Amino acid sequence: MNRLDQQIEFIKEIDKLKEVYRRSYLLSQTRKENSAEHSWHIALMAMLLSEYSNTEVNSHRVIEMLLVHDIIEIDAGDTYCYDETGYMDKDRREKQAADRIFNILPKEQAERLINLWREFEAAETPESKFANSVDRLMPLIHNFNTSGRSWKEHGITKKQVVGRTKKIAEGSETLWKYAEQSILKAVEEGVLKDDL
Amino acid sequence: MNRLDQQIEFIKEIDKLKEVYRRSYLLSQTRKENSAEHSWHIALMAMLLSEYSNTEVNSHRVIEMLLVHDIIEIDAGDTYCYDETGYMDKDRREKQAADRIFNILPKEQAERLINLWREFEAAETPESKFANSVDRLMPLIHNFNTSGRSWKEHGITKKQVVGRTKKIAEGSETLWKYAEQSILKAVEEGVLKDDL
Numbered sequence: 571m572n573r574l575d576q577q578i579e580f581i582k583e584i585d586k587l588k589e590v591y592r593r594s595y596l597l598s599q600t601r602k603e604n605s606a607e608h609s610w611h612i613a614l615m616a617m618l619l620s621e622y623s624n625t626e627v628n629s630h631r632v633i634e635m636l637l638v639h640d641i642i643e644i645d646a647g648d649t650y651c652y653d654e655t656g657y658m659d660k661d662r663r664e665k666q667a668a669d670r671i672f673n674i675l676p677k678e679q680a681e682r683l684i685n686l687w688r689e690f691e692a693a694e695t696p697e698s699k700f701a702n703s704v705d706r707l708m709p710l711i712h713n714f715n716t717s718g719r720s721w722k723e724h725g726i727t728k729k730q731v732v733g734r735t736k737k738i739a740e741g742s743e744t745l746w747k748y749a750e751q752s753i754l755k756a757v758e759e760g761v762l763k764d765d766l
Numbered sequence: 767m768n769r770l771d772q773q774i775e776f777i778k779e780i781d782k783l784k785e786v787y788r789r790s791y792l793l794s795q796t797r798k799e800n801s802a803e804h805s806w807h808i809a810l811m812a813m814l815l816s817e818y819s820n821t822e823v824n825s826h827r828v829i830e831m832l833l834v835h836d837i838i839e840i841d842a843g844d845t846y847c848y849d850e851t852g853y854m855d856k857d858r859r860e861k862q863a864a865d866r867i868f869n870i871l872p873k874e875q876a877e878r879l880i881n882l883w884r885e886f887e888a889a890e891t892p893e894s895k896f897a898n899s900v901d902r903l904m905p906l907i908h909n910f911n912t913s914g915r916s917w918k919e920h921g922i923t924k925k926q927v928v929g930r931t932k933k934i935a936e937g938s939e940t941l942w943k944y945a946e947q948s949i950l951k952a953v954e955e956g957v958l959k960d961d962l
Contacts, residue, residue, distance in 0.1 A: 611777070617833065618875060
């Protein structure tokens with residue numbers, strides 16, 4: 571297969587991400603969100619909110635990372651962030667998925683995308699810390715604005731939400747402050763169960 | 767409203783793009799594609815295919831443009847590229863949409879996104895020419911791989927497809943060559959009606 575054919579094969583393969591559904595509902599609540607449209611949404615979010623990153627970031631790399639970060643879900647599925655059993659073998663499942671899917675591409679592009687995905691997962695660089703902040707903030711915004719629908723469906727409590735989202739602070743203190751205030755408000759309004 | 771609240775309002779508003787449906791089917795053919803997931807798909811495509819641009823492009827600007835280019839459809843709807851009546855007032859509808867939606871953002875961010883959208887529409891810079899090439903190539907890939915399903919549903923012919931997609935060459939001769947060969951193959955296989 572020539573280079574362009576390999577690239578087109580990959581582009582066709584990732585069409586499947588449009589059918590990986592997350593736990594979050596659209597704000598209209600007509601259906602759950604899929605991982606492809608979610609990736610678009612947070613890439614744009616990162617583009618607009620990068621001024622709040624704790625350290626200056628290369629916005630281009632943040633956006634590329636976010637466009638790529640969920641592709642492994644085509645094979646590995648979306649592991650719900652509060653699913654402790656699912657998290658036990660998440661790494662293994664996702665590594666296998668990355669190997670298969672990214673290697674459809676020509677070698678150096680496969681490596682580039684695998685590295686972006688690994689950087690996101692490790693969350694050690696300023697760019698990946700900020701990318702993770704945005705990725706964790708988005709489901710909060712969906713829950714705040716749908717009366718906590720997916721939280722309620724899965725019996726999620728304040729302790730779990732804070733445990734999951736306090737890492738937002740590592741990428742952005744400002745966005746964490748916003749998240750924290752919104753979580754307190756959700757508890758006050760009875761949208762999120764208080765167990766802390 | 768403070769700056770962050772304005773930005774979050776915009777991020778909430780654009781959730782609606784996930785419910786603007788296009789004419790193209792997913793490759794699995796289970797449903798039509800929406801404009802949010804389409805934007806994700808072509809942003810990634812641009813990231814992988816920029817080597818084929820006729821002139822060197824700033825990949826970051828191409829990707830930002832593609833993330834933003836369909837947002838106006840929240841108000842203006844997706845105008846089918848072969849809908850001549852729809853195209854008559856497309857500009858007016860889209861300008862009004864841009865005014866309302868982008869201006870939810872703080873002023874300088876609204877201007878930045880409006881400029882990206884205008885640049886895409888004008889298709890005069892190397893970046894916007896290449897972004898348009900990718901945007902026009904994607905529905906071809908969807909049609910080639912679903913036995914021309916949306917072409918058939920709308921009675922689209924080779925003449926219309928070539929008329930719409932030959933502009934791919936302005937951004938990328940290589941991608942146009944690929945498109946042209948695939949169109950010829952689609953005609954040969956009886957997937958696309960030959961009227962040229």
